[in-house]
Amino acid sequence: MAKGFKNRKEILQFIKQAIVESNDLQKLLTTFKKGDVLFKQGDPISHLYLLIEGTVNLSHRRDDGSNLELITLSPGHFVGLVAFTTGNNSVTTCITAENTIALCFKQDEFDQYLTANPKLQVPVQQLMLSNMSDRFLKNVQLESKMNALNKQLEDEGVQLKEAFEQLENSHQKMVAQEKMATLGELVAGFAHEVNNPAAALLRSSEMLKDNFMDSENATAKTEIFKLGLVSKPLSSSDIRSRMLTIQKEYPWVKERSVVRKLAQMPEEALKIINKKKKKIPVETLVQQFEAGKFIHNIQVASERIANLVKSLKSYSRQDRNVSDMIDIRDGINDTILILSNRLKYLNLELDLLDIPQTCGKMGELNQVWTNILVNACDVLPHGGSLKIRTRSEGDYKILVEISDNGPGIPETVLPKIFEPNFTTKNQGAKFGLGLGLAISNEIVRQHGGFIKVSNNENGGASFQIILPVKEC
């Protein structure tokens, strides 16, 4: 505080005394009722007010129309000081909060008052200064508070974001698993349905075969039929060279399509045809042979369907989503069978040593093998090799190793490979066939195991899945 006065209260006391002693000052006293407006925001202010008794509220109307309560001023404060010093319009609205008495100096006459009352000069000066410095202090405090608030908001924002991401992940996993469950149900249902017609196919083709073998007493036809049953298709170059031979040896066969069929028949069959050519027309015997071949084809195809169905059923094992004592190798074989189309052009090496049974969910584990194998198929060219090995590691652990000789996994990618949204390829329609390494990882971990990925010394990637041996 400046010289003479200890604080505002003293100055106020002094000024009040001065008012009592000065008629001029008394003339400047104005009494306001509660709720009176001293000045409005945007208006020019003609007076400078010094509060003697009572309080006033300063407020600021924002651009959007809302009102911001700024400050409540008490006796000893100047009101309209900023407008007085700058000459600008008021940036605030002043409304009395209670009955108030204030000294109202006309702005342009303020100096006169001071000159007329010289002993007021110092106290007024000091009052003004203290007003100003008060306001400045307040500013600083506000700034600091705002800063702290901002930081807090930022932190909360980050936390919120993290929480949201986690929620997303869980959501996706849930959806995926639900999809898997639905697919599993569909697959199981399909497998059951197809099973019956597949069985019927197999049985009927057996019976058809027996029919053919019995009905013909003529041995030539039966013999050639039997030969047809075991015939194998020839490559086109073999067919071509055989056809040239047949054309020379059987010049009396005019139809090229018949020549081709003869070219695909074994020597014994041709002997029969030659022997019987006077009695039985060539076309008849060729037809018998073909009948054998077709029936054989039907049988082979039916068996294939039946096997696929069996593998599909055991592959999905969704009819009971509970853990069971399983031999993991069965699942691996099922998976290979189901993926045979994609594995067609690769060199597949299986080294499935004996492993003990363990408790697990075959359907889920099959997802893991499928995912890894499909990834390998995607990166391997025709003729690339794929090795699948199983063996025991001690009494309590099973190792499944899937390694390829492809381009391997870049070092930068390796650590992130199990992350949920991490992928090096388009999302595309990967649904149902391996839902990502993240899920595979999850499945293995839930089984109490873990997956290790590494690059081989001589190129290619290697996935090692370790699973514990345990009872259910």
Place this chain on the structure above:
Amino acid sequence: MKLNRKQLIGLIIGLIGLIIPFFLSIEGLSYAGHVALGIFFLAAAFWMLEPFPIYATSVLVIFLQILLLSKQGFLFQEDSAAYIPDAYTAFIGTLASPIIILFLGGFVLADAAVKYNLDRNLTRILLSPFGSKPGSILLGLMVVTALLSAFMSNTATTAMMMTVILPIMARIGKTDPLRIGLALSIPFAANIGGITTPIGTPPNAVVLGALSNQGINIPFGEWMILATPLVVIALLFAWILLLKMFKPEASSIEIDMSGKFNTSQNAIILYVAFGLTVLFWVTESLHGIKSAIIALIPVVFLTLTGVVTKEDIRKLPWEVLWLVAGGISLGISMKSTGLAEWIVGSIEWNSFGTISLLIVFAAVAVLMSNFLSNTVTATLLIPLAVSLATSGIAGEGFNLVIVSLVIGVSASLAMMLPISTPPNAIAMSTGTIKTSNMAKAGISIGLFGIVLVVIYALFYWPIILN
């Protein structure tokens, strides 16, 4: 060039035939006649056994005649009592003789008709009144085919009509005899229809060419009067025959032809030219302008206006014109060397009555053209007829024109085998008829045709011609 056995034989026989007369000395035949005989043997062997395309043989014939028989040739540079050699221009000239020009006009018209789909559109319209019953549709198809083939090539007409009936046949049951009836109706109607006008088919050209050599000109319209009644009756006979032999099982047939008349400027020009030309042809006797000259109308107007372009000109069947020219040319030398007369003189014609003569000619013509090209048949036989007439051997009442007509018409009535005419071949290639079907029907028509021709020759034609 690979020749199969038949062709090889033809080549050998032809060459031998050409040479042999040079080593013979036949009584009553001049030296020139021997030469002509050699050429005749070669022509006959080559045309019948086809070691070479028949139009090529035709040009060869012309060439040999120039080399061996013309004034500018090697053998006869001087006139002699036995033989006054023709100038070589006589032989070459056949390539542009009036009858050739007449046919050229017909080709241009037909070509333009196909190009602007006039044939298809006419077919569509003319077929519509015939309803949907198999019998009447069959008649309709045959009438339209005959009408078109009177002015266009029988074969092109047949090909076009195939596109109309093949879809129908696909819809009829596989065992329905109607399929056979339909398949046979087109070539039969096309062959018969070609008789109607001079330009209908190349054998007609041979007839007219030979007659004009004798100074006889038959106007376009007169030919039509002579031919049309016969055509109509033959057509009706064929129709009834087919219906009886191959009784339809289907109860109705639907013909599905879409399209509309081309109304572009070029098409209109064509319609006008076509109409005018036919009109003038048919009225030749009234205005006296030769049909060959009229035939130039379409050639001139359609090429001037670009309705027919040079690509179209290139694609005209020039080889048919050459084929006919060769035939006409052969006729020239057979006559002027006295060969034809000698051939004719070797046979005892007196023992034949007029009727039996006609029957024989008709029968031989029908038989031959079943195995040979119709044009070749006419080419080989008509000079004989000509000689018979001119030599007077066959006696009074032997009218050259009538006999020529008999041969020419009969040559078009051969429809027994796939090889008889290209329309027959096309029908056969569809695989819907057995050779036996065609043979039975064809023989019936052939026999009927012979009878019909003879009757006309005896009763109707003499009336018209006199």
Place this chain on the structure above:
Amino acid sequence: MDHQIYILVVEDELEVMDALVNDLEQFEKFFPVESANSAEEARNVVNEIYNAGNEVGLILCDHVMPGQNGVDFLIELEKYLDQHSAKKVLVTGQAGLEDTIQAINNAHLDYYIAKPWTKELLEDVVIAQLTNFVMQRHYNPMQFMMILDSVRLSEYMRTNHITDH
């Protein structure tokens, strides 16, 4: 032997090849069928055919094969085959959009049959393509009237001045 028009089947799976060839049996009287199990073998067969003075009328080609795939094979032979108007048809279940576009643009593919095929579709395509071939190469259409599209061949005869004689 007379000039022959061949149908070439290129397919690596023997059972599938067998089935295709069987389905083509009715055409064999007119169009002998040859087969190859790889693009390389097919190339040799094509050469043999043309060297013997015959022609390839139609190629039915699979796409996924060991070695060169079907589309690349057809692209490689495109100039040669186009010169000779040979028709090219892909018969496959596994050509993606990219490969198919390549085949159409760079190999001038004439048709695409998706596996599994029906015998009827195969026959229709073979008839249509060989009819095109026969007309483009100006063969005498009459010999094919029974096996190919007789209506189109007749129309061809009509407009190509087949004549009387």
